[in-house]
Amino acid sequence: MTAVRETPPASRSAPDAGHEAADAGLEAVFEATLAADERVEPRDWMPDGYRATLIRQIAQHAHSEIIGMQPEANWITRAPSLRRKAILMAKVQDEAGHGLYLYSAAETLGASRDELLDKLHSGRQRYSSIFNYPTLTWADVGAIGWLVDGAAIINQVPLCRCSYGPYARAMVRICKEESFHQRQGFESLLALSQGTPEQHAMAQDAVDRWWWPSLMMFGPPDADSTHSAQSMAWKIKRHSNDELRQRFVDICVPQAEALGLTLPDPELRWNDERGHYDYGAIDWDEFQQVLRGNGPCNEQRLTRRRRAHDNGAWVREAASAYAAKHGPEER
Amino acid sequence: MSQGQLWEVFVRSRRGLSHTHVGSLHAPDAEMALRNARDLYTRRQEGVSIWVVPSTAVTASSPDEKDPFFAPAGDKPYRHPTFYEVPEGVRNL
Ligand SMILES: [Fe+2]
Ligand SMILES: [Fe+2]
Numbered sequence: 001m002t003a004v005r006e007t008p009p010a011s012r013s014a015p016d017a018g019h020e021a022a023d024a025g026l027e028a029v030f031e032a033t034l035a036a037d038e039r040v041e042p043r044d045w046m047p048d049g050y051r052a053t054l055i056r057q058i059a060q061h062a063h064s065e066i067i068g069m070q071p072e073a074n075w076i077t078r079a080p081s082l083r084r085k086a087i088l089m090a091k092v093q094d095e096a097g098h099g100l101y102l103y104s105a106a107e108t109l110g111a112s113r114d115e116l117l118d119k120l121h122s123g124r125q126r127y128s129s130i131f132n133y134p135t136l137t138w139a140d141v142g143a144i145g146w147l148v149d150g151a152a153i154i155n156q157v158p159l160c161r162c163s164y165g166p167y168a169r170a171m172v173r174i175c176k177e178e179s180f181h182q183r184q185g186f187e188s189l190l191a192l193s194q195g196t197p198e199q200h201a202m203a204q205d206a207v208d209r210w211w212w213p214s215l216m217m218f219g220p221p222d223a224d225s226t227h228s229a230q231s232m233a234w235k236i237k238r239h240s241n242d243e244l245r246q247r248f249v250d251i252c253v254p255q256a257e258a259l260g261l262t263l264p265d266p267e268l269r270w271n272d273e274r275g276h277y278d279y280g281a282i283d284w285d286e287f288q289q290v291l292r293g294n295g296p297c298n299e300q301r302l303t304r305r306r307r308a309h310d311n312g313a314w315v316r317e318a319a320s321a322y323a324a325k326h327g328p329e330e331r
Numbered sequence: 332m333s334q335g336q337l338w339e340v341f342v343r344s345r346r347g348l349s350h351t352h353v354g355s356l357h358a359p360d361a362e363m364a365l366r367n368a369r370d371l372y373t374r375r376q377e378g379v380s381i382w383v384v385p386s387t388a389v390t391a392s393s394p395d396e397k398d399p400f401f402a403p404a405g406d407k408p409y410r411h412p413t414f415y416e417v418p419e420g421v422r423n424l
Contacts, residue, residue, distance in 0.1 A: 044394050090374075097371055104355045113334045113357060170354070177375075316359075320335060323359035 034235055039165035042108040050234050053227065054164050055111045056125070057236065062102035063120045063127035067301050069095045071135040072144060080138060087184050088141060094177050101170040108166045121306050129287065130213050132295030139192050139199075139206035145185015146259075147207070147214040147252070153178050154248045155218065163235035186255065193260045200260075207256070208264040215279075216287045218245040249277050335359035337386040340368045342378035350382050358383075 026045035033040055040046055069092050076092065079085035103113055119125040130148055135141065156178065159171040192203035219225060219241040231237035239247075249268075256263050267280035289295065334357040341350035353372050358364035364383040373381065392400055408414045417424055 041394070043391065093374070097374065100356060100371055101354060107337065107355070173354075316334065319359040319363060323335070323363075326360065 034163055037235070039168060040163050041165045049230070050236075051109050053231060053234070054167065054236065055106055055109050057231075058102050058106040058109075058167055059111065059116045059119070059125050060127060062099045062106060062116070063125060064131065065095050065099035065102060067120075067127040067131045067305060068148075070301055070304055071131055071133070071297075072141055074135050075138060075141050078138065079141075084188065091145070091181050091184065094181065098174045098177070101173055102167075105164075105166040105170045109164075117309065121302070121309065123293070123302065126291070127301075128217060129290040129295060130217050131301060132290050132297045133209070133213055134296050136209075137202050137206060139189065139202040140210070142185045142188035142192060142203065143206035143210040145181050145183075146189055146255070147185075147210045148217070149178055149181040149185060150252070151214045151217040151248050153182060154244050154251070158238040158244075161235075161238060167236075186259070189261070190259055203259075204261050207259075207261050211264050212282065212286075215245055215248070215282055216284075218242070218248065220284065220287070221282075246276050249279050253277050335363070338364040338368070338383045339386050339389060340364075340372055341382040341384070342368075342372055343380040344378055346379060350380065353377075355386060 027047065030040065030044065030046055030050075033044070040050075072088060072095075073092050076085060076088050079088050103116060106116060107113060116125070120127065130151075135144070153175065156171055156175050160168055160175055162168045162171065189203050189207070192199040194200075222228065222240045222242045225241055228237060228240060232240075252263065253268065265280045267278060269278055270276075271278045290298070293299075336357065336359070337355055338358055338361075339355050340353050342353045343350045356364065356367050356371055358367050361383060365381060368381045368383055372378070404410075
């Protein structure tokens, strides 16, 4: 019996036959757990690749949540009413919470919080490209809620059934909270769309700028997606990028009509044969550029994050000094 | 700079129910852990009471010993009421 959080033994690479046989047995248990659609839990044996894939994905997801606070927080002080301001603060606070749930999930795999933050700050781990676009007007807050949170929900709902227990449980909590994010965005856009001609134009402009980057949130087309097949086999991923993207498009078209706004794609039309909307080609060069760090706000987002971390150092130091002074019986 | 030790968080969602594990967080001491837990896990009135426990204080059974450890209960179906046959017509048993 050992402490619950102790880093689980990595798969042993010792060449002796005994260990190999033991590993084969453990792998069989792991495969059987997946086959039965049961959850893998932190202290179970798991292949190194499964562990590494999950750490990478959960960390990137956590980083996206906390970096994602920035574009919207940009408008908290300038929200047009107290109601909108309270809503926006609650949403941004939720995103911080989502980041923390996810960092905790990554830690159950043996990653340390400090190490993950360090990798974010030094650019060795990524966050979603969508947050490298600027929020130019108040309508962008609405467009983000409707489109960006909307796309996130489509990506995240299947993750509630991900094979790794702590990740799946974090996603259940997150998905419950996300639904208000999308609705408040939709409501805010609707108010603008039905407002003055200037407000309507502002809403349309925001949707025009956020539509294509939102489609890119589902990742590269299936043909170019490098990790997909293995992640599907491990039941980390349940649907392909293109499948989820199509689902998003199909959901958004009628919602845009309800908003009285158009989506900036002349090729968007219902395809009776497929039972889906056809949509135009996505500019994957732009996606790659932003991924490489050349988006409009990459530099700004990371600088702000590093500064927030550095500015909080004295708080963390003071809190641990206080804890040390009051002895282990209180800790 | 360290984020403080890891704590496991348990929340009682309403009176009459037990505390349930909801996740974990970092904090330098118990008091901060409680405050952080309130902000992180009860933003929508999800609880009426919170426990925080240092993760290192939890002792867990090992998944490797799953079979032998839980085996003693495996061959004792007579611990369940469904094990027993009750003649037709007998009530309140
Ligand atoms: Fe979120
Ligand atoms: Fe959100």
